[in-house]
Structure formats: C-alpha cells, structure tokens
Amino acid sequence: MTTAHGTVVEGFESVREEFASFVAAEAHDPGAQLVVYADGKRVVDLVSSPDIAADSLLGVFSSTKGAAHLVVALLVQDAILDLDREVAYYWPEFAAEGKGAITLRELLAHQAGVVGVDGGFSPAEIADDRALAARLAGQRPYWRPGAGFGYHAFVIGALTGEVVFRATGRTLHEWYEERIRAPYGLDFFLGLPESEEPRFLTTLPMLPTPSQQAEIDAAPWANPNSIGGISFNAPRGLDLAEFPNDRAVRAAGQSSAGGIASARGLAGLYQAAVFGLADRPPLLKPDVLAEFARPHSIGTDLSSGQPQYFALGFHAMSLKFPSLAAGAFGHSGAAGSQALADPVTGFAYGYARRRYAYPGGSAPENTRFLAATARAITARR
Template sequence: MTVHGFTTAEFAPLRAAFEDCFALGQHGGSVAVVHRGALVVELWGGSADAAATRAWQQDTLVNVWSCTKGIAAVAMAMLVDRGLVDYDQPMARYWPEFAAGGKGDITLGEALSHQGGLDGLSVPMDLAGLYAGAPYAQALAAMAPLWPPRSRSVYHAISLGALVAEPLRRVSGQGFGRFLATEIAAPLGADMFVGLPEAEEARVAEVIEGRGVMDGIREVLGSAHPNAWENPTIRPVEPNTRAWRAAEIPGANGQATAKALALIYGDLVSGASRLLSPAALAEATKVRFQGVDAAHGGEAAYGAGFGLMQQGARAGSFGHSGWGGCFGFADPGAGFGMGYTTNHMLGFDDDIDPRRKLLVECVYSVLDGLK
C-alpha cells in the first residue's frame, strides 16, 4: 500500500506504523501530528470508497463521528473564555425552555459531562427531525431527565450535540456549523465541517461498516439506558447520505481530515493558542466525571465535553474518539495534538482499536526518545 505525505526526520517511524494499520483493517485513512505548534506528520493512503476506485487524497474528508464532540467542546470553551456562558450556571440560563421537566438546576458543565440524564430522547424522533435540528432540540428541552441528574454518567451519543448547539446559537447568534467555520476552522486552516456544503461532496470518503461495529451499540441497547441509540436509530453507513452530511449534528457528523483535528488540538497545547486562553483550557479539561459509564459498563472520564485520557493517551490528555476508529486528542505535557481518520469502521471486544494503539504508542515512543 502506497503511503503519501511527509514526516520530519524524528517522526519517521510513524510512516511504518501507519503502513501497518492497513494490515489491521484500514481501507483508507490519514494521520497527522502537530508538535510544539508545528506540523510534523501528515500521511494518507488507501481508498476513499469500498470498491477501491477512488484513492484517498490529502484533502479527503470523512465522517469522524464523536470526534466532533471534542470540537464542540472547544467551541463551548471559547464561549466561556469570552464570558458568554459559565459551566457552573444552569443550562436554562442560556436556553430557558430547557428548564421544563425539572431540569432547571442542571448546569452546563453537568450536561456536557454526560451527567444530566439526557442520553437520548424519551419520545419518538425520526432522522428527519434530527437533521432539521429544531425538532430534536425542542424534544430534548421538553423532556424530564431519564435518571436523577448527577447520580451517574451515561454517554450522550447524539444528544450532546444539541446540548452544545442550542446554547451556542442563543448566546452567539450563530449556528454551530457557522461558528466552526468562522471561529475555529478559518483561523487555523483546519479542513472540517459540520453541515457540509454540497460543493464539498466529491471529497468525502465512503464509510464502510466493518466487523464488530454494532457490538457495543447492542450492549447499550440491552442495558438499563438504551436511549442514546434510539429516537432515532442511526446506522453505521448513514454518513453516506447527503441528508446526514448536510445536517448539523455537533455530536456526530463532523466531516474532517486528520490534519484538521491535529491542527485544532495542536493549537490548544502550542503555548500560543489562537483559540483559548490557558485558564479557559484548564477549566474545560478539568475532571467533571470519572468512574463507570452506567450503560456500557466501561471506565470513563469527562471534562466539559472532552473525553479525558482516552485509549492509550497519557494523564492530562484530552480529546475525543469516534465510533469505529477515528480519533483526535492533545497531550499538553508532551505538547502535541494528533488526528487519525479512517473510513473503515471496526469494533473490538476490549474496546481498544489496534490501529489507534499502534499510532499513539509510536508518537509517545518518538517523543520519549527526544527527551
């Protein structure tokens, strides 16, 4: 498999690691690393479609699923930094309708750390309602919590997007897609969209459902907290539709390159961030929940929308992985941001994607050798 792109001399081992990912189940993909504010790795290769008729290009976009949540967390932290919202204030202060159903005291920080009892809707909702945005947000605002807030954390697979987008819209006057484009992507030259313009469709890779992708979802559906994957039900290949890509779902439908994720996370830990002050980053990434997720039974740690220390990343790291394999995160202590995208969704019994394990361990090995 031909791999394209570059690495600096120090990061040359990552090329071999990325090549090895194809043997582990990588149809097409890309990896990028920004270290101390400089792009040191950008590699890509494989095919952008299942039939292998389109080569993965430098600018190939792909649905990154919940990696989008990490960028939504960045957007909310920017609003906090500007004094427009406060994690410790009730969500209803910014979204008055949210107070319905006994939710008036749920804080923004509690909602963003999956502790608000709103892992999904308690009423029927079809994909059209999710895509339209307003019907989904209105149903979420009207419902009562599905469990006592603050009593546990249950992953908000789709609803977290509305819990960011709605207060953001009300205090900034912008939809999430517009905010991402103008306030995050443009300043950094990061190639990422939520609400993909039709003109960009030709660049998007086809998502491929691989082995084991639904295993974790079935586990959640069989638990006491199935709502995250109901109302509506979302198939792994839903991102192959124009309707999905055109919608704004800040918890799940970002279209991005690996470089875009690396640029955003790399900026945050560069020492001279164009997005966030050090104080705002510290507030966004402090631990708000650490323990066992009540739905899937695995260990979880969350800041204000960020996943903390996920899958092989070291203490102090923050970011978010995506269903099936994509990931983006930053390690402030090591001074790097990293992104990985793939169109080949896979699931694993121990919840550790060997592609991620290989790439992340390689980066840390290189950095440890530079000390």
Template structure:
C-alpha cells in the same frame, strides 16, 4: 527535514505521505496498522508539534491526504472547543443553570441542571421516549426543541451517562440562546475558516466529491456485531437503535453532512482535525493559542468518573471531552480530545505541544481501533521525546 514514503506495500496497502526526520518509526507503525486491517480501510494520520506538521500519512482505497469522511464523535471536539472559547470570553458561565439561557429546558425537573453538568454528561437527557429518527438526529435545532420537553432519565447530577448523539444539540442551543449564533456558525467563523482547516460542521456541497463514505464493520469468521436485542434500554434510547441499528450509515446521508450535527455529524480529514487542535494549543501559523492554560485545565479535568449508566462500563469525562490517559498511558493527564465511533481519535497535549488525529472510514470491531491508536500514540510520543523534528 521531511522524509517521504511512497513505496511501503502494494496497491491498497501502500502508505503515502511524509514524516519529519526522526518520526520514521511513526510511519512504520502506521504501515503495520494498515497491513493488519481485515478489510480494505481508508486511514489517515496527522501530527503537529508547536504548530508544525510532523506526520502526514494516508493509505487505503481512493484515499489521499485531502480526503474527507465522517468522523462521528470527533465532532464533539469541535463543538465543545466553541463552548470553551465562549466560557473563556465570559459569554457563558459553567455554573449557571441551562434554563437561565434556555427557559424551555427547565421543565420536568431540569431547571437546576448547570452547563457544567450538561458538558459532564450528568444531565440525564440522553434522548426522547419516542426515539429520534435518522432524519431528526441530523438536525440539532429540532432535537433541542424535543429534548427541552423530555424528562431526564435519571436525577440530574446523581449519575452520568454518555449523551452520544444529543450532547451538542443541547450545548449548541445554549450557545444559540446566549449569542444568537449557532455553534456551527461559531466554529466556521472563529476556527475553521480563519485557519483553513478541513474540519466541517456543515459540509459545503461543492466539497462533496472529496467525501469518502463510511463503511460498516465486517465481522471475521466466528465474530458477530451486537444485535439490537442485546442493547440496553438507555443505550437504545441514546443511539436511536430502533431507526439506526447500524451507526455507520449516519454521516453517509447528505442531510447529516449538510447540517453539521455537532455530536456526530462532522466531516474532516486527519490534517484538518489535527490542525484544529494545533490551533487550540498554539503555534499554528504563528498565532497564539485559542485557549488559555486555565481554560484548557478546566475543560480537561475529570468531572465524571465511574460507571457510565448508558454504556454500562467504566468511563471518565472532562467537560465535553474524553479523559484519555487511562486508555493511552503514554499521554499525560492534560491531554484532551475525543474519539469517534469508526475508530478515529483526536487530541491535543499542551504539555508536549502535540496535536494528533487518526481517521478511518471503516468501523472497527471490538477494541481493535484502540489498539491501533495505542501503537500510533506510543510511537508519536517516543519520537517526540527523542527531540527530533
């Protein structure tokens, strides 16, 4: 049974949408998150279980359940679901050298880098010495060509670091060389279109009126955003801070949205992202799972753990996905997904049959978005454990 709420709060703080009976606590948690925003923020939350949408909520200026916005690294989830499907199909081999698919990549000591190492952020090919411009960053094909001619920033396989804006350009070129089709094309024709999910790697121009621009973070009194001078050299290279000191602008360029840059250029709604993950683990529209249990286990298992040499902090990566149970203790080790720079989070939990997506269109400062997701995820798991819905 669905229950609705169109009266929580006033004006921009009103929470709209529906939850299944038994998930009212999720709506209350979402309302708390909305109330706690220091600045007006567009937010959406969607949760599926066994293919059924249990939670569908939204709030904020000009936002509805169909609104689309830039989801940054949540895009990597779509990109690497494609890779996982092609590995499952036997088209790609995780332990084959990238250069076997893409000979030009094998220069400057990169000839032995495997697809597995690439997906685990161990390749050391985080950017280029000349640094990509914003226009170049929008184009995965152009970046792949330049990255092939770049020496790695560490000996591949000896360390790991987040390939934040280039990982899907690299894996996407492997897909293109192996299949003759782009990663974006595979996503569109194998996942997005068949399931009708609003999660785009390449936003059609006719859908532009539904796009809500991403808003920059607004520091509270006494707070300040990190200045470019405070960014380490590897991080500055990986995120091209010379040309893009404020990452929030990236998806607001039509070129980024049109080309569907696979690392950070995706556009989606929470419904669309959660629906895609629901399709992956099975049950959406009564269809079988897109990935087998063995494939999900392979791609969700820890491959890199310790100090991320790009970001400088403790981190863990699976294959193309983030490992999430340390950040969100309510989740088990089988959960796989990816967060996004504005504070979005999306994942599937095969054990619980859950698919979750929280999307926001304003950058969060510090760890505030992690706290928001922790609150929401805890309540989702609590409601699901009660066996309702």
C-alpha cells in the same frame, strides 16, 4: 496489499513503521489517515493506500464533539457563558420535568441524564440540532441529574448548541466557522459545503468476525429501550455506520456526530486550540484549557456500561491512553477516528478511517500510534 504512503520528518520514522505495520496486517484497507503536529509543524502525514488521499474527507462521528465544544470553551473564555449557571438560565424551556437545577458544567460532563427521548428521533430530527433540542427540552431525565453520568451520544451537541444559540442569538455552527474553521483553514466542517462534496468518501461498514458480531449483539445499546439504546437512538433503528453517508446529515453538520473532516483537520483543530496554527495564536488560554481538560466524570458510563472518562465536552485522554500526559484531551468517533492534544508532551494528533472499526469508538490501533508518537517526541528532547 495495503501499504503506507505519505511523509514523516526525521525522528518520526517509528510512527510510520507502526502505521505501515498496522495497514499491512489488515485484511481490508481501513482507508486510514494519520497526522501529528509537533513544534508547530506537521511532522506525520500518512495515508493507508492510493485509494485515500491526505485531503480526502471522512465522516468523523463523535470526534465532531471536540469542534462543537471548543466553541463552548471559547464562549466561556469570553465570559459569555458561565459553567456554573443553570442551563435553564439561558434556555428556560429546559427546566421542564425536573431539569431546572442542571448546570452547564453538569451538561458538558454528561451528567444531565437527557440522553435521548422516549420512542427515539426520526431520521429528519436526528440530523437537525434545533429539532433535537426542541424534543429534549420536555424530556424527563433517565437518571437523577448528577447521580451518575452516561454518554449523550447523539444529543450533547444539540443541548450545548441550544445554550449557545439562546445566549448569543447565533448558532454554534456560525461561531465555529467564524472563530475556528475559516481563520485557521481547517479541513473540519460542521456543515459540508456542496463545493467540498467531491472530496468526501463514504463510510464503509464494519466487517466483524462471528465472535465480534455476538459481542455487538449483546452490547448494552442493543436493547432499544435501555439507556444505551436510547442514547444511540435504537428505538428508531439508526444505522450508525450510514449516518455520515446521508447528504442531509453532512449538509446540516449535526454537532454531536455529523462532522466531516480529514486527519489533517482533526489534528489541526487541536493544534489551533492549544499551540496555535497558521501563524495564529492558540485559541484557548491556559486556565480555560485546564478546566475543560480536567476529568469531571470518571467511572462506569450508564449508557455503555463501560469505564469512561469525561472532561467538559471532551474525553480526558490520559486516562484511556497511558502514553499521554495528564491534561491530554480530545474526542474519539464511532468509526475509529481519534483527535486530541497533549499539552505537556507537546503534540496534536488526528486519525480518521473510512472503514468502520470494531468495536466502535476510538480504533484500537490508536494506542500503538500514540505511544510511538509520544516516544518519538520524548526522544527529540
């Protein structure tokens, strides 16, 4: 039977109990990791079975976007990028097909309408941010920019990364390694070195029930020619669960969905961003943090057809999880990962799982784990 392993500090036993209850009830080991930082310390560090270690590395899919857009936030903080400049100011080719007025702010808020390209991307292109950007520059938006918003699932990191490259002459990956990952010692890679490959565990496929499979088959992105289908590269038949299992994807570190991390790395990223980590100060100043965490796009997502809440490059997390305070921000990933910080309550959180969770995106158990965490922290005050 699957059981919970790991440690919690005094006062967080209820989080362990919630995690243990979840993994014991699962028919198949999810291969889960859960980490929480509070008061500058790692207070929760749990794994679901002996088959996964606390330092195992997993594909974290769209939780990657949090790492990518922390770079953008830092460059805004440094006055290298301006949120209200047109994207084409930095990247002139992007102005093609009526995109010249789109600002960096609108792009980060998923309002640009450039969710993919007609006919989709090849497997080689989908792993390569610069190749994606070259194709996207000439694409006509799928809705009038600013008229609505929709998840730019596989391309937002390529789009914002190209802005970074054009403005600085350096890739988003180079900035991330130099300013964030290496200084803070994070197990969260945008481009997994060969030396770290032995720690990587392949993503395992979802095991849906028949009724769940029927819902998946009827989802908006199941039609390859719909906005949702284009956003998830359905015209080229992408198997999302297999995406991080390709060494080329892991090596390239595609900055929308190609990140490789542990839950320690996910939580550590947000701990470093908001509170500081490893005796180093917080990465973000309060005004920049508040601007990037503030909701910008609220309503029905044109890609998924579901309610969604985007900040700038991140999700506005308190609108999804009622246990969180206003200003909580982060990003989820398709297999079930979730990473965030709640600056008001005072914690950073990372969850990753090896087996793809139904229905995709933030796994449902995160609601329970986050509520238990928030209660434990409040009780300590």
